[in-house]
Amino acid sequence: MVEQERSDTATAAGTVPEADAAPAAREQLERPLPEGVRRRVVGIAADALSGLGPTELPARLRPYVKFTRDARVKRGATAIAAALETETAFRLKVAERVRLGQPDLAEALDHGAVPAAADPQDVAAAAYLLRPAGWTRLVEEVGEEVERAEHESQAAENARLLEKAQAELSALRASSRADAERARAELEEARHERDQAQRRLRSLEADTKRAEAAARKARAELDAQSAAAAPGRAAADAELRRLRHRVTELESALEASRRAAREGRSAEDMRLRLLLDVVVQGAQGLQRELGLPPLTSRPADAVDAVTPSAASPHDVARRGLEGDDPALLRQLLQLPQVHLVVDGYNVTKTGWPTLPLDKQRAQLLRGLGMLAAQSGAEVTCVFDGQDLDGPIPMAPPPRGVRVLFSRSGETADELIRRLVRAEPEGRPVVVVSTDREVADGVKAAGARPLPSTMLLRQLVTRP
Structure with missing residues (x-):
């Protein structure tokens, strides 16, 4: 129990x-x-x-x-x-x-x-x-079952791998066949290209032989022509030497004639200079005899006008003379003691109508200053100032350029005509304006009118 x-x-x-x-x-x-x-x-x-x-x-x-x-x-x-x-x-x-x-x-x-x-x-x-x-029997049976399952799994895996390997082998065989077919096609194409290259090479060799034969023939013909032309070339060389000698003789003769012309011109220049000295000395003696004072001012300085402190003048009507070659203006400015009078706004509104008035004045005066420095002429620029509201600050005018504004109630055209009338008769006066009335008025007073376009071309094309 x-x-x-x-x-x-x-x-x-x-x-x-x-x-x-x-x-x-x-x-x-x-x-x-x-x-x-x-x-x-x-x-x-x-x-x-x-x-x-x-x-x-x-x-x-x-x-x-x-x-x-x-x-x-x-x-x-x-x-x-x-x-x-x-x-x-x-x-x-x-x-x-x-x-x-x-x-x-x-x-x-x-x-x-x-x-x-x-x-x-x-x-x-x-x-x-x-x-x-009986535990050993259970363990051994499980071991056998596991081994059998592993064997079956391994067999299935081997079968799967075998099937995969067979598929890959089939794919490789198909790929190999395709590669072989492609290689055969490429080989056939390469053979075809080789045959074509050989045919082209044979053709080029034939062309080369023909070209060499033609070159030999041309060289022989050239040698023959050179031999035939040798006498003519010798004659041409002799004629060339003769012509060069003749040219040398003509150059010597030309130099001798130029020397003689310079000697004759020197005598004429000497007589002309002697005559000019007589005239100058006579004028100086006459000046001393009359007791004339030295020239300290110009007629344009006596004309009543508004000097530029600055202004905002109104527009000037543009009525026209046609432009002409600026070479005429350059010739006129070479006259002794010439006086150039410029209708300011008429020129600026012709050349730079889109700029403000102050920029128009500055650009014109800058060009006139350079023109006065180059020609040495007396230059007066007139602007319309009849409706000035008040002085506007303005930079000093360039050297050699006089700047005037018309008085209240007076137009620039009238001031230009007064300037022309103030000059002595016989002094060259050039007035630049496209205003027909101004041109007709100064022409009647003895001045030479020119269009504004001529001055603008001179300002643009001067060196």
Whole structure:
């Protein structure tokens, strides 16, 4: 009765009685655990390490307790498997964890039954740890089943690989055939091109031979023509030497005639200069006899007008004379003591109508200053100032240019006519304006009218 109670207590605690455990312990595997079962067993033991105390662990496994579960499986798999095989107490502790975690599977194994839906590898791992009666048979059957499954899987994989290799081989053969066909086509094309190149080469060789023959014939004809032309070339050289000698003689004669002309001109110039000196000395004597004072002003300075502090004159009607060659203006400005009178706004509104009045005045005066410096003529520029509202600051006029504005109630045309009348009779006066009335008025007073376009061309084309 006591033995029966002890057996029941051991069974209830999840352990096998010593009388029952001895036969199970004596059972040994004839071959190693299948790899899949071994991994399951090591994984179960690695999970159980963290729940065991230091005294319950084999000494070889204590360093792995601080590792993570995956690190235990990876680094301590060999040590854990060896401890399960040699340390019965440690295996029983792990077996208790299996009974607690999978009680249905443990109970079925104790009764010698295997659940149909259970994973064979889980069954084999549990049987290896619990070691019920016939556990070696279960492990070996699972190993055979796993090996058979692996063999079938390997066979299927081999078949798949073989099929893939056959497909790749077929593709390679097709590709090889295509490459061979393409290579044959390219070879045929290369042969065709080679034949064409050979034909062209033969044609070029024939053309070269014909050209060489033609060159030899032309060279022979040239030699013959050179031999025939040699006498004529000698005669031409002799005629060329004779002509050069004749040219030298003519140049000598021309130089002699020029020298004689210069000597005759020198005598004429001497007589003319002597006559001019007599006239100048006579005029100076007459000036001293009459007691005339030195010339300190000009007639235009005496004409009453508005000097430029500055102004904003109104527009001037543009009535026209046609333009002409600016060479005429240059010839007139070369006359001695010439006075150039310019109708300012008439010229600027002809040449630069889009500019403001102050810019028109500045551009005209700048051009007149350069013209006065080049010609030495007296230059007076007249602007219309009859409706001036007040003085406008204006830059000093260029050297040699007089700037006048008409008085209130007077137009620039009237001021120009007064300037012309103030000049002595016989002095050359040139008036620039396209205004017909101005041109007719100054012409009647003895001045020479010119159109504004002529002055504008001179300002643009002067060097």
